[in-house]
Amino acid sequence: MRVSAIIPAYNEEKRIGNVIQSAMKCKLITDIIVVDDGSEDRTFEEASTYDVKVIKLSKNQGKGEALKNALLYCDSEIVIFLDADLIGLNPGHIESLIFPLINTDTEMTIGIFNSGRFFTSWHQKLTPSLSGQRAFKGDLIQDIMNLEMSGYNAEMAITKLIREKNIKVEHILLEDISHVIKEEKIGFSKGMYCRMKMYKEIIKYICNS
Numbered sequence: 001m002r003v004s005a006i007i008p009a010y011n012e013e014k015r016i017g018n019v020i021q022s023a024m025k026c027k028l029i030t031d032i033i034v035v036d037d038g039s040e041d042r043t044f045e046e047a048s049t050y051d052v053k054v055i056k057l058s059k060n061q062g063k064g065e066a067l068k069n070a071l072l073y074c075d076s077e078i079v080i081f082l083d084a085d086l087i088g089l090n091p092g093h094i095e096s097l098i099f100p101l102i103n104t105d106t107e108m109t110i111g112i113f114n115s116g117r118f119f120t121s122w123h124q125k126l127t128p129s130l131s132g133q134r135a136f137k138g139d140l141i142q143d144i145m146n147l148e149m150s151g152y153n154a155e156m157a158i159t160k161l162i163r164e165k166n167i168k169v170e171h172i173l174l175e176d177i178s179h180v181i182k183e184e185k186i187g188f189s190k191g192m193y194c195r196m197k198m199y200k201e202i203i204k205y206i207c208n209s
Contacts, residue, residue, distance in 0.1 A: 001030075001077050001078065001102070002030045002075075002076035002078070003029050003030050003076055003077070003078040003079075003080065003098060004029075004031050004074045005023045005026075005032045005079075005082055005094070006070040006074070006079060006081050006082070007019055007023070007033070007034045007047075007082050008035045008037055008063050008066035008067055008083075008084065009035065009036055009043050010037040010039050010043070010063075010084075011040055011041045012039070012041075012084040012085055013039070013042040013043045013045070013046045015084060015085045015086075015087075015180065016034070016043060016046055016047055016084045017047075017049075017050070018086070018087075018089065019084055019085075019086050019089055020032065020034065020047065020050045020052060022089045022090055022091055022093075023082060023094060024051075024052070025090075027091070028095055030076070031052075031053065031076070032050075032052040032053065033052070033053045033054075034047040034054045034055070034084075035057065035066040035067070035069050035070045036054065036055065036056045036057065037062070037063070037065075037066040038057045038058060038059040038061065039060075053073065055069055055070060055073075057069065062149070062150055063132075063154045064147070064149025064153060064157065065149070065150075067149070067154060071141055071144065072145075074138070074141055075138065076138050077137065077138045078136070078137060079136055079141060080098060080133075080134070080135040080136075081132060081133065081135070082094070082132075082133060085179045085180045086133075086177060086178075086179050087177065087178045087179055087180065088176050088177040088178060089177055093111070093133075093174045093175075093177055096111075096174070097109045097111050097133065097134070098135050100170050101135055101136070101137055104170075105168060106169070107136060107137050107139075107140065107167045107169070108134060108137070108168070108169045109134065109135045109136075109169070109170050109171070109172050110131050110134050110170075110172065111131055111133030111134070111171075111172050111173075112131060112171050112172065112173055112174060113131075113174055113177050113178055113179075114173040114174060114175050114176075114177075130155045130156070132154075133174065134158070140161075140167070143161055143165065144161065147160075147161060
């Protein structure tokens with residue numbers, strides 16, 4: 001069985017190596033695709049040091065377009081999305097997202113942080129539909145590629161697809177894992193601005209759905 005891991009990344013040169021290494025150590029993963037979404041740092045160069053496929057977009061197009069670019073190269077039975085800024089990710093987390101797709105009729109799994117950093121765990125439990133850690137059966141690849149996923153709306157668009165197609169989903173608790181928040185990456189003021197922009201786009205998407 002082929003299982004593809006897709007890692008979209010924007011300015012993650014300091015963190016993406018850890019995520020790639022964890023995916024490489026997972027015995028269920030057969031291939032890894034990293035999409036550098038127009039980064040302004042050395043994300044592409046860092047990812048290219050590993051034996052994985054790396055796609056470089058000429059400009060920043062947003063997470064949704066990055067995921068779609070990677071899916072063009074996928075014909076696997078299972079696909080898993082992993083954020084590039086995860087802290088504490090290990091092969092066991094990845095396996096826990098994949099196993100239900102092999103052993104049950106579950107069509108998609110969504111990872112929810114638990115017992116990691118308070119803010120990220122609290123945020124994901126409050127809004128699990130925004131989690132970027134997802135695995136799904138290959139039958140859904142084309143459906144996801146057909147979605148309108150601009151800006152920060154990738155996860156919301158997939159959530160809408162789940163509802164419309166009545167996709168069977170299982171939520172998986174991922175213990176002791178979190179990610180770097182925007183305020184830490186780019187500073188408090190700029191991070192808060194980006195966070196408010198993200199929430200605004202999400203609310204707009206929900207209202208227009």
